[in-house]
Amino acid sequence: MLSSLAEGIAELEREKVLDEVKMRVTGGEDPIRMVEECRQGMTIVGDRYQKGEYFLAELLLSAEIFRQAMEILEPYLAKTRPPKPRGKVVLATLKGDIHDLGKNLLAILLKTRGFEVHDLGVDVDPVRVVEKVKEVRPEFVGFSALISITFDSMKRAVEMLEEEGLRNKLKIMVGGGITTPLVKEYIGADFQTLDAMEGVRYCLNIVEGKKEG
Amino acid sequence: MAKETMTPKERMQAAINLEKPDRVPVCPLVGLEAAAGLLGLNPGELHADPNKAIDALLRVFDEFGGWDTVNFFPNIALLYNLGGLAVKVPGKDLPDNYQLQFDEKETLKVEDYKKIADMGWRNFVVFEYISRISDIKPEDIPEAWKKLWALRIRCNSEWEKRGVALKMSTEYLHPFFTLSLNRSLLRFTEDLYYRPELVEAALEVMTEEMIEFGIRSCKRGGDTCIYVAEERAEAYFYPLKIFERFWLPYTKRMIEAWYSEGIVTWLHLDQCWDKNIPYLKELPRASAIIDLDGLTDIFAAKKVLRNHLCISSDVHPALLSLGKPEDVEAYCKKLIDKLGVDGGHILCSGCEVPHACKPENLRVMIETGKTYQLSKI
Numbered sequence: 001m002l003s004s005l006a007e008g009i010a011e012l013e014r015e016k017v018l019d020e021v022k023m024r025v026t027g028g029e030d031p032i033r034m035v036e037e038c039r040q041g042m043t044i045v046g047d048r049y050q051k052g053e054y055f056l057a058e059l060l061l062s063a064e065i066f067r068q069a070m071e072i073l074e075p076y077l078a079k080t081r082p083p084k085p086r087g088k089v090v091l092a093t094l095k096g097d098i099h100d101l102g103k104n105l106l107a108i109l110l111k112t113r114g115f116e117v118h119d120l121g122v123d124v125d126p127v128r129v130v131e132k133v134k135e136v137r138p139e140f141v142g143f144s145a146l147i148s149i150t151f152d153s154m155k156r157a158v159e160m161l162e163e164e165g166l167r168n169k170l171k172i173m174v175g176g177g178i179t180t181p182l183v184k185e186y187i188g189a190d191f192q193t194l195d196a197m198e199g200v201r202y203c204l205n206i207v208e209g210k211k212e213g
Numbered sequence: 214m215a216k217e218t219m220t221p222k223e224r225m226q227a228a229i230n231l232e233k234p235d236r237v238p239v240c241p242l243v244g245l246e247a248a249a250g251l252l253g254l255n256p257g258e259l260h261a262d263p264n265k266a267i268d269a270l271l272r273v274f275d276e277f278g279g280w281d282t283v284n285f286f287p288n289i290a291l292l293y294n295l296g297g298l299a300v301k302v303p304g305k306d307l308p309d310n311y312q313l314q315f316d317e318k319e320t321l322k323v324e325d326y327k328k329i330a331d332m333g334w335r336n337f338v339v340f341e342y343i344s345r346i347s348d349i350k351p352e353d354i355p356e357a358w359k360k361l362w363a364l365r366i367r368c369n370s371e372w373e374k375r376g377v378a379l380k381m382s383t384e385y386l387h388p389f390f391t392l393s394l395n396r397s398l399l400r401f402t403e404d405l406y407y408r409p410e411l412v413e414a415a416l417e418v419m420t421e422e423m424i425e426f427g428i429r430s431c432k433r434g435g436d437t438c439i440y441v442a443e444e445r446a447e448a449y450f451y452p453l454k455i456f457e458r459f460w461l462p463y464t465k466r467m468i469e470a471w472y473s474e475g476i477v478t479w480l481h482l483d484q485c486w487d488k489n490i491p492y493l494k495e496l497p498r499a500s501a502i503i504d505l506d507g508l509t510d511i512f513a514a515k516k517v518l519r520n521h522l523c524i525s526s527d528v529h530p531a532l533l534s535l536g537k538p539e540d541v542e543a544y545c546k547k548l549i550d551k552l553g554v555d556g557g558h559i560l561c562s563g564c565e566v567p568h569a570c571k572p573e574n575l576r577v578m579i580e581t582g583k584t585y586q587l588s589k590i
Contacts, residue, residue, distance in 0.1 A: 012406065057451045060398065098307075101317075149567075151534065151569060182531050186535050
């Protein structure tokens with residue numbers, strides 16, 4: 001049976017979810033269990049989105065409720081051992097572009113599915129991407145773009161990852177309103193989308209495929 | 214090859230009226246950023262000097278052989294600020310070689326909705342909001358509008374000399390889009406779902422003001438078209454129940470009011486509008502140009518809107534900046550064949566021509582638009 005937290009997130013009942021999280025965690029309940037219930041709710045939202053019943057608006061609202069719930073749980077979670085992430089992702093909007101809507105949404109959606117996300121922000125120099133990849137060794141690097149000025153920054157970042165011998169150890173994703181298969185080909189990415197949920201599914205498929213392999 | 218038999222004005226009018234022009238009208242949306250890129254300049258230089266921006270556009274227009282109609286606002290940053298929008302400007306807030314970008318954050322607060330409803334959007338901007346989003350002082354606003362007006366007079370005179378059709382009064386963002394950018398997408402979405410009455414009260418006032426301001430501005434400048442941009446109301450972002458309640462009625466009201474005054478709306482719709490397109494049949498016939506950016510299925514849209522509204526097409530910025538001229542040519546021909554055969558089509562870039570546009574791609578787009586149909590006669 002669906003927990004009331006999962007249902008609350010799926011139905012976008014913000015106050016109800018946050019009140020329940022506060023009440024249960026201060027009552028001594030296991031915070032990890034509550035995280036799982038919230039994730040279940042996000043999975044339902046994702047399914048509804050895929051079926052066309054929910055739209056980006058509901059993804060955003062549910063992700064924000066999830067984020068606020070995690071904020072409440074954070075101090076309690078810090079006392080427990082964090083579960084191993086499903087995978088690691090480095091995200092950035094590269095030099096020339098300060099838009100971050102799509103990137104931020106992908107970041108929170110990936111977190112709800114158990115990924116460790118390193119968000120470098122906007123207007124990021126490709127050098128910082130390489131440094132971060134060396135530091136955290138992610139399975140994925142994602143670039144978000146809304147204006148064409150970033151095509152060359154993204155291409156440069158991919159070239160630099162290649163030069164450093166890091167490229168073939170990770171998948172490179174690109175997304176945002178300006179991107180097309182032509183852009184993917186130009187910068188040398190593995191995956192392109194206009195849909196953040198499709199990005200999440202791509203990451204899930206890859207990590208699950210790795211586990212199977 | 215047959216010769217042109219219409220002036221740009223006649224050609225545009227025929228396309229808008231859903232009649233067959235001699236050839237498809239051509240209108241690449243070359244803005245300040247594209248003009249800078251095509252001339253090897255930094256956008257910052259042109260943002261700093263609007264007259265230099267006009268000169269740059271005219272140079273591009275002349276060097277590329279001209280086209281039928283122009284959407285160009287030389288001091289767009291100031292125009293946005295006066296309209297209540299925060300932007301980051303190259304050469305001022307961003308490096309010189311960057312592009313102008315909206316500075317989207319939660320600058321507008323929940324409590325501001327009531328103020329907007331009480332004071333009206335324009336008064337709210339002047340007396341309260343502009344100082345939050347820019348360094349313009351309220352007392353400087355009349356002078357700023359005068360500056361914009363002088364630029365517009367210069368633009369109009371330059372377009373007259375070049376025979377360009379359809380002068381635009383100004384660029385507006387739809388009230389829905391304006392609120393979304395100023396509240397931020399997330400907070401605005403929360404408002405739509407959790408406190409809809411506040412949003413509606415503000416939209417109501419903003420719509421009425423925009424109608425009145427649009428009419429006044431067009432009458433004063435002798436303009437026949439108003440450019441309205443929206444990229445947040447479609448089913449990419451929101452379910453149709455949101456679109457039906459918070460966007461469609463206000464849009465209909467605006468377009469109908471302007472159309473009754475002889476003004477056509479150039480409705481610039483970014484993102485995927487596939488599910489929303491059928492609603493546009495509720496607008497009066499020939500009252501608007503539906504301007505798509507490459508993310509909506511334009512061929513499906515044409516089937517729905519055929520003989521009802523003119524569509525301006527969508528040569529994608531990625532194609533213009535990364536594609537080969539032969540690919541651009543092939544796509545333009547496809548658009549003309551499929552959308553232009555019975556009128557109601559303007560060959561246009563999907564959103565603006567990008568800063569990184571290859572000159573040869575813009576050239577081939579304009580050339581194909583001007584010659585392809587005529588070559589078949």
